Amino acid sequence: MSRLELPDAETQCAELADLIRPRLHPDSVLVGIHSGGVWVAQRLRELLGLSSEIGLIDVSFYRDDYGEKGLHARVRPSSIPFDVEGRPLILVDDVLYTGRTTRAAINALFDYGRPARIQLAVLADRGRRELPVCADFCPWRVELEPSLELILSAGDDDRLQWTVAQDA
Amino acid sequence: MHNPQLNANGELTHLLSIEGLPREVIVHILDTASSFLKVSAREVKKVPLLRGKSVFNLFFENSTRTRTTFEIAAKRLSADVINLDVTRSSTAKGETLLDTVDNLVAMHADMFVVRHAASGAPHLIADHLRRLQRSDVHVVNAGDGRHAHPTQGLLDMYTIRHYKRDFSQLVVAIVGDILHSRVARSDIHALTTLGVAEVRAVGPQTLLPACVESMGVRVFNDLRLGLRDCDVVIMLRLQNERMSGTLLPSAREYFRCYGLTPAMLELAKPEAIVMHPGPMNRGVEIDSDVADGPQAVILPQVTYGIAVRMAVMSIIAGN
Amino acid sequence: MSAKKLHIRNGRLVDPAHGLDRIADLFIADRRIVGVGQAPADYSADQSIDAAGLVVCPGLVDLSARLGGIEPELAAAVAGGVTSLACPPDTKPPLDEPGLVERLVRRSETHALARVFPVGALTQELAGQKLAEMHGLSNAGCIAFSQARRPIVNTMLLLRAMQYAATFGYAVRLRPQDDFLAGEGVAHDGEVASRLGLTGIPVCAETVAVGTALELAAQTGVRLHLSRLSSAAGMALVRQARDNGMSVTCDVSAHHLHLSEADIGYFDTNARLDPPLRSLTDRQALRAAAQEGLAVVCSDHTPIDADGKQLPFAEALPGVTALELLLPLTLLWAAQDELPLTLALARVTCDPASILGIDAGALRVGSRADVCLFDPAERWQVTAASLRSQGKNTPFLGREVQGRVRMTLVDGRVVFTA
Numbered sequence: 001m002s003r004l005e006l007p008d009a010e011t012q013c014a015e016l017a018d019l020i021r022p023r024l025h026p027d028s029v030l031v032g033i034h035s036g037g038v039w040v041a042q043r044l045r046e047l048l049g050l051s052s053e054i055g056l057i058d059v060s061f062y063r064d065d066y067g068e069k070g071l072h073a074r075v076r077p078s079s080i081p082f083d084v085e086g087r088p089l090i091l092v093d094d095v096l097y098t099g100r101t102t103r104a105a106i107n108a109l110f111d112y113g114r115p116a117r118i119q120l121a122v123l124a125d126r127g128r129r130e131l132p133v134c135a136d137f138c139p140w141r142v143e144l145e146p147s148l149e150l151i152l153s154a155g156d157d158d159r160l161q162w163t164v165a166q167d168a
Numbered sequence: 169m170h171n172p173q174l175n176a177n178g179e180l181t182h183l184l185s186i187e188g189l190p191r192e193v194i195v196h197i198l199d200t201a202s203s204f205l206k207v208s209a210r211e212v213k214k215v216p217l218l219r220g221k222s223v224f225n226l227f228f229e230n231s232t233r234t235r236t237t238f239e240i241a242a243k244r245l246s247a248d249v250i251n252l253d254v255t256r257s258s259t260a261k262g263e264t265l266l267d268t269v270d271n272l273v274a275m276h277a278d279m280f281v282v283r284h285a286a287s288g289a290p291h292l293i294a295d296h297l298r299r300l301q302r303s304d305v306h307v308v309n310a311g312d313g314r315h316a317h318p319t320q321g322l323l324d325m326y327t328i329r330h331y332k333r334d335f336s337q338l339v340v341a342i343v344g345d346i347l348h349s350r351v352a353r354s355d356i357h358a359l360t361t362l363g364v365a366e367v368r369a370v371g372p373q374t375l376l377p378a379c380v381e382s383m384g385v386r387v388f389n390d391l392r393l394g395l396r397d398c399d400v401v402i403m404l405r406l407q408n409e410r411m412s413g414t415l416l417p418s419a420r421e422y423f424r425c426y427g428l429t430p431a432m433l434e435l436a437k438p439e440a441i442v443m444h445p446g447p448m449n450r451g452v453e454i455d456s457d458v459a460d461g462p463q464a465v466i467l468p469q470v471t472y473g474i475a476v477r478m479a480v481m482s483i484i485a486g487n
Numbered sequence: 488m489s490a491k492k493l494h495i496r497n498g499r500l501v502d503p504a505h506g507l508d509r510i511a512d513l514f515i516a517d518r519r520i521v522g523v524g525q526a527p528a529d530y531s532a533d534q535s536i537d538a539a540g541l542v543v544c545p546g547l548v549d550l551s552a553r554l555g556g557i558e559p560e561l562a563a564a565v566a567g568g569v570t571s572l573a574c575p576p577d578t579k580p581p582l583d584e585p586g587l588v589e590r591l592v593r594r595s596e597t598h599a600l601a602r603v604f605p606v607g608a609l610t611q612e613l614a615g616q617k618l619a620e621m622h623g624l625s626n627a628g629c630i631a632f633s634q635a636r637r638p639i640v641n642t643m644l645l646l647r648a649m650q651y652a653a654t655f656g657y658a659v660r661l662r663p664q665d666d667f668l669a670g671e672g673v674a675h676d677g678e679v680a681s682r683l684g685l686t687g688i689p690v691c692a693e694t695v696a697v698g699t700a701l702e703l704a705a706q707t708g709v710r711l712h713l714s715r716l717s718s719a720a721g722m723a724l725v726r727q728a729r730d731n732g733m734s735v736t737c738d739v740s741a742h743h744l745h746l747s748e749a750d751i752g753y754f755d756t757n758a759r760l761d762p763p764l765r766s767l768t769d770r771q772a773l774r775a776a777a778q779e780g781l782a783v784v785c786s787d788h789t790p791i792d793a794d795g796k797q798l799p800f801a802e803a804l805p806g807v808t809a810l811e812l813l814l815p816l817t818l819l820w821a822a823q824d825e826l827p828l829t830l831a832l833a834r835v836t837c838d839p840a841s842i843l844g845i846d847a848g849a850l851r852v853g854s855r856a857d858v859c860l861f862d863p864a865e866r867w868q869v870t871a872a873s874l875r876s877q878g879k880n881t882p883f884l885g886r887e888v889q890g891r892v893r894m895t896l897v898d899g900r901v902v903f904t905a
Contacts (some may be wrong), residue, residue: 061203061482067356069486071483074199076203077205077206078206081375111212114214126433178626184753264798284799287684288685288798288799291754295753313684313685313799314685314686316684350684359506378687379677380681382678382682
């Protein structure tokens with residue numbers, strides 16, 4: 001896995017912002033999925049110069065693996081500080097993989113209201129989808145063994161970086 | 169000794185008592201509850217976690233209020249809630265507690281919320297389920313005899329944490345009928361586990377259990393001394409049947425000695441909060457001016473109670 | 488068959504009544520012991536039993552065992568090495584009529600297992616209101632009178648009951664517990680009950696009743712035996728009375744020598760006893776009293792089925808199954824407190840026999856051949872299947888104990904082998 005050259009996540013955030021910018025609606029707001037998606041959404045908000053607060057969403061209460069895995073050990077409060085009704089939303093996550101998290105996030109958002117549209121922005125797309133979900137904006141498509149986990153983390157200097165770890 | 173609340177993996181599978189719960193488990197429940205509090209404030213107050221699950225409210229002792237809060241909590245988790253009025257139906261026909269449980273397990277119950285007049289009844293059910301190897305069926309103690317009312321204890325901790333943030337410097341006084349109070353026992357265990365500076369048990373000797381100090385509290389017979397410099401005052405309900413003259417001469421005399429009046433409350437810290445598990449006996453344990461005053465957080469307790477019960481149910485049902 | 492001459496060879500003979508503990512043979516003929524160490528003249532055994540490695544002691548004498556279904560419990564008794572037992576009067580119906588006592592004696596005799604000595608009711612229906620016909624009950628076979636666990640609230644009636652019993656020289660047994668102070672209590676009024684929210688029975692419920700019983704016994708001169716002492720303070724009062732020259736006797740249950748309130752754990756109804764298991768300090772005092780001979784040890788056997796125990800703690804029936812544990816628990820106590828076997832076994836053989844006033848509990852030439860042979864080293868697990876009693880109710884369920892009865896003789900007949 002050390003052979004895999006991992007791109008710089010901060011650069012990718014800028015690339016992602018460039019992809020979004022041409023299609024950005026003035027009313028658009030960003031909703032980041034805890035925790036990686038929130039970091040990316042914060043970067044995008046600055047890069048895109050958006051004035052409205054970003055939304056934060058934790059999908060623990062909407063996950064489809066609750067029956068097998070139980071409640072996530074650390075659930076963070078969701079915060080949607082704007083009216084979702086009729087709003088164009090951009091859902092932001094770090095990695096798109098099976099599509100199940102996206103599904104859960106969309107369900108969660110609908111419990112806040114009926115948005116005008118939801119677009120999906122991710123830093124990385126690992127493929128291997130299990131649901132009919134695809135990203136509207138994505139700067140990096142990467143093939144990884146299913147046993148590997150692709151993790152976005154914030155370093156001490158607050159810079160975002162990628163790591164790859166063996167799945168526990 | 170085997171902790172009957174934990175499954176083979178050491179995860180919380182029933183909530184029977186706060187005693188023996190590790191600090192992290194309590195904090196996890198409180199943290200999860202704060203997420204559910206946000207859910208309850210939404211337009212759509214539901215999440216789909218317990219969709220398709222059947223939660224049976226088994227109340228062998230009447231309590232519309234507590235039953236309702238559990239019912240709301242379960243429904244906000246999308247569970248199907250069945251209220252059984254067992255005080256009248258099965259026990260009247262001579263069916264034992266475990267017969268009732270067996271019947272409901274056969275109806276594919278996923279969770280029992282149990283209120284019973286006998287201390288230890290929820291433990292008995294949990295133990296029975298273990299013998300049946302039904303680790304998929306969960307028990308929440310909604311109050312058993314004088315023993316425990318763990319969700320009330322947790323919601324009290326949620327309330328204290330909301331207003332006071334840090335537990336380590338707090339002085340908490342629990343005032344009144346501690347002898348008969350399951351709330352007091354659960355609060356004492358929760359507070360000592362969370363590491364408050366001092367827990368006080370305040371009341372006349374007739375209403376204090378034997379060796380109560382062994383639970384880690386400081387005993388005060390004088391309310392004035394007990395309230396001095398307190399950060400939190402938890403008032404307990406005095407049941408009508410306790411005022412009949414064998415434990416206390418009268419409600420009037422009790423109020424005079426142990427009722428929380430504005431003047432008494434002044435002995436506590438100025439920013440002290442006043443809690444009560446409800447329903448209150450105004451003019452018996454608490455003066456209306458205090459109950460409706462700025463320091464009372466009795467209604468927020470109720471709001472937090474639903475979020476805490478949602479947290480408990482969703483955590484144990486997932487384990 | 489019953490008159491078989493048995494020669495028990497090479498056993499370790501322990502006879503507490505005579506302070507005997509040595510390897511010796513025991514000779515039995517005509518239902519009696521005819522030789523200890525030495526065969527009588529012209530003795531030729533019909534059967535010889537090799538007891539090498541086993542302890543050969545008098546059959547155990549149990550001051551209190553409830554029989555429920557009689558046969559399985561008597562089978563449990565002999566499986567536990569118990570050859571004589573006193574049965575408390577709280578049978579259904581209570582033993583307050585001579586006819587009931589005769590029937591119990593007859594029924595137990597047909598099984599020809601352990602010998603049963605009924606304790607008659609002190610008051611009619613044990614209600615504590617009217618005296619029972621003690622004379623008639625005595626003639627029917629009662630060896631003493633008691634209220635079992637039921638109180639006599641009216642102290643005047645208690646005084647009268649003692650006076651009346653003293654008139655005929657009958658022994659009175661009281662389980663000392665003040666009814667008002669015990670109230671609805673189900674556990675020792677201490678740390679555990681307070682934590683679990685169980686209604687407590689304070690120690691003063693026992694001391695007040697002990698004080699009353701001692702005072703009235705001193706007034707009436709009745710032969711008083713106090714049953715199931717549970718507290719250090721209660722035991723201290725008995726000691727004080729004995730030091731003052733009173734001839735009062737008392738007992739403790741074998742479970743109380745080993746368990747404390749802590750064994751209730753998370754509402755284990757098998758640890759619901761009456762009187763309740765108290766603190767470790769109390770347990771220590773009970774052990775000390777048994778060691779010095781102030782108290783004898785009994786099983787207080789009370790078989791209870793699952794329906795009576797699978798209930799919330801306060802609703803569960805109190806009591807333990809203990810006939811088959813009396814010996815192992817006595818041995819465990821002896822081992823833990825490093826007591827000589829003669830001392831420990833005295834508390835379950837000759838001492839209770841002398842309280843009952845029966846010919847039992849000793850291995851002397853001429854006495855009835857009630858004998859227990861046990862392997863002191865054999866360990867066994869207490870399980871529902873390993874207990875012959877219909878009651879499986881004991882906190883020792885699932886635990887391993889040491890000391891297993893291999894053979895029990897009653898009246899010179901082998902009534903149990905394993």
